[in-house]
Amino acid sequence: MTAVSATEFMTEDMRREIKEIIKRYPKRRSAIMPSLFLAQEEHGYLPDEVLLEVAGVLDVPEIWVYEIATFYTMFNTEPVGRFHIKLCTNVSCLLLEAGSLLPHLEKRLGITCGGTTDDGLFTLSIVECLGSCGTAPVMQINKTYYENLSTQRIDQILDELKAQASGAHRTIQSRDDGQEGVPA
């Protein structure tokens, strides 16, 4: 086992938390996914150094961690903006014209899909169904669902997030409660 000590990529707390996660499973390999979520929460994405650290703390081969980080789309192996916009374009959203929302977002942000704004605030992605089809079109920004979207509503949301980023009074966490979207 690697010694428990903090590094640039892994705090003491994270190491402790990963060791707690291991106890939930009979095999350490199962702890890779939850550990990567933890690390991504901390760093925003998963650079190679973090993957190696996770492998070290779990005492599993590095390739096991690498294959999980690259197979599952929610793990970002490249940096993303402070606000990661994920626009659903699957059928129910498509039928309610989510297709027109993508060019609108691209124009407003000045980036193409997959890109990040120069100020590092926004990354724009399209995703598959978010499971909020009754309130389509929908997008998720970090952990929060935004539903029944229109171009006007998107403008309003982007303005709020920009204001939030420039003002100190509201932290990301205060918006990250996932409370906006509850179906039905």
Next chain:
Amino acid sequence: MTEKVLMKNAEAPDSHRIDTYETAGGYHALATVLRDYQPDELIKLIKDSNLRGRGGAGFATGVKWGFVPKDPALKKYLCCNADEGEPGTFKDRAIMEKDPHQMIEGMILCAYAIGAETAYIYIRGEYTLSVQRLEAALKEAYDKRYLGQRIIGSNVSLDIYVHRGAGAYICGEETALLESIEGRRGQPKLKPPFPAIEGLYASPTVINNVETLACLPHIVCRGAEWFRKIGPEKSPGPKLYCLSGHVRKPGLYELPMGIPLRELVEKHAGGARPGRKIKAVIPGGVSAPMIPESDLNVCMDFESLAAADTMLGSAGVIVIDDNDCIVRVATRIIEFFAHESCGKCTPCREGLSCAVKILRRLENGEGREGDLEQLDFLCDGIFGNSFCALGDGAAWGLRRALQIFRDEFIYHVEKRECPFH
């Protein structure tokens, strides 16, 4: 007005809290079972209820439990499949956000029936509020001794852990789900052995959907006969239907199994939007082939929909009106499946990406003669030859769309344009 069962607490303030659940009779089923039922008797009760899995395949729940070996020396696992990723589906999310204890109590009942002392909830990673609600609900249940060692003074023990998925649709397939919990890429495994014999960590495992588990406390409290009398005898019970697309009132509806699709769409969801007519309906998420408006009298149960060459699936009902293009919808569906193909088998991985190229070409007005025949050929090659149901579902849906709406596809080839966009 139909009595609500699964959503009876949903409108209550703090519906997700244990106090609300207990006040409405929650955890009464657990106490009853621990006092009055042997595990075999509980399995018999669920068999008698004719409860069928709500995740898509519709397998008889009690029969599935019955496959688990009785040997007490064998460790067994229960996994709740909360990886709701079928496009058009949002029912499990509603249960987990609004009334998670229903599902947790169902899990304890199932674990007792099969002799599992460890259970995992495999939940899709995007559902952050559901994860929060479940974790809070599990803590409440532990505090009340419904979970942990010696549940409410009995000899029964159970620990439940939440395991977040990370954006792979294929992990809703049960063997891929198990692979994912074991810390591997979500790729389906060959069956047999079936999970009930050799599942998680090579131990006997039952995998049940959220809504399936949520039905269990109600069956215990009100009896198998009560349950069987809701809807058709072979596919009975309360059911959550997810309505989306071109209807006036999209949303979640709890109604009996087997109600006519037309009633669901026209009466409950308000029918087509003003000035529009319904053209087609996908009855069970995008893995289920669409049916034309003329077939809307079909009933929403496993047998009736199978007879209509489609399926109940996840009951994600997507309505398409006469102002939209079937080729566009089919293209988006096949793009989805091509994106989510795990890459393990050739027919699905190569066949679907090939179909996407042709479909995009048609929709962009660049269709060529022979394209439709090429799509027919691909459907035949993928269907029945894929490793799991992902490829089969994709090919089945595309094949039906090509058959039912052939004229629309032909128009795209001949006119080299989309009449709608």
